[in-house]
Amino acid sequence: MHKAMAVLQQQKPEVSLEEWERRKEFVSFTEEDAALLRELRPIAESYADEVIDGLYKKFIQFPETKAFFPDEKTLNRVKALQKDYFLGLTRGEYGADYLTNRLFIGRVHQMIKLSPRWYMGAYSIYKQLVFPKVIEASKHDLEKCKRILMALIRLISLDQEIAVTTYIMASELVITRQSEEIVELSTPVMQIWDQVLALPIIGTLDSNRAQTVMDSLLNRIAETGARIAIIDITGVPIVDTGVAQYLIKAVTASRLMGAECIISGIKPHIAEAIVQLGLTLEGIATKPTMADALALAFQHTGLTVSKTKT
């Protein structure tokens, strides 16, 4: 856990200091707001414990949030951290350190997989607990009370933005990594025999993927000196005009490089569909299964397979 924390602390910030300043400008968080909040500090200290207790009373009531506090020890530790967060709101410093701290808090919540809806809800509870206190403390000067509340709203909304940003960035990172993996996984080109490549295509073939498939096929032909490439489309659910077009392109490009292509894995209903669409795979060798295609490849490379045992 400590190691994970260290990693979170060293992570590249999701929000740059420059952007942070722009965001503050956007919600009109000014030096005056900072000064008002700094002034609020002694009052905040006086009711901090009460607010935190109120907040956790609420957390305990709901199983979704209660799950994060399995025992008394954890609860007390988190409460102490929460108090630090709360007092941070009135520390009067809202620059680089504040941003770093808020980003870290966001990452921790993201890491423990607290869903953002509960996280955002907690901000609402905070407001409900704190605002009456602030109003109570400054009711003698309603104009100033209004300004303090505005300052608080601005700062809390900034905190929320940071939290949401860390969540989104973390998910985006996962999505990017997964899509890279998918592209890699989906286009393996295997050398199954001397001078024979096999390229099983699994899943829908869109233009993006077709391009990747074609690139890796041609490059592998150049690398391995293969003379025959078997493109297996057993795993392609639908063959429409677009897919047929990609296949024809791949076959033609391979032929230009001096390699022959065999398309295998054409299921009966796919064959029917191809004919019904009026597509002709003319001049392209097609075989129902990979085994048939391999046999043809052997024939073309002048190899024979013989049994040594009966």
Add this chain to the structure above:
Amino acid sequence: MDRIPILKVGNILLVSIRVDMDDITVQNLHDDLCEDIVKKRAQGVLIDISSLDMVDSYIGHMLGTIASTSSILGAVTVVAGMRPAVALTMVELGLTLKNVKTALNIELGIVEINNLIQVQGAT
């Protein structure tokens, strides 16, 4: 004026294109090849384009023309060593070189030509 050298190896004429050719150079190559096929009684033409990282539509078209003319003069043509990127561009341009035989490299190209010559001799 640039001319692409044509080497005779056995009964094969070997052309290795190593520079980007302009239209005149391509035309000259075509003329020279036709003359050499007749003069040197060549049975095959092997064009190596492994050094080219770009083939435009004119050169693509000319490769097809060379193959057709050679065929009339009794020689088979094989284009060898096309790079993956070039092959992709050719396909995108719709240049499929349908009547041209291809090979992965010079070595396989020579094998291919000899096969083709044998087939021709048999028929």
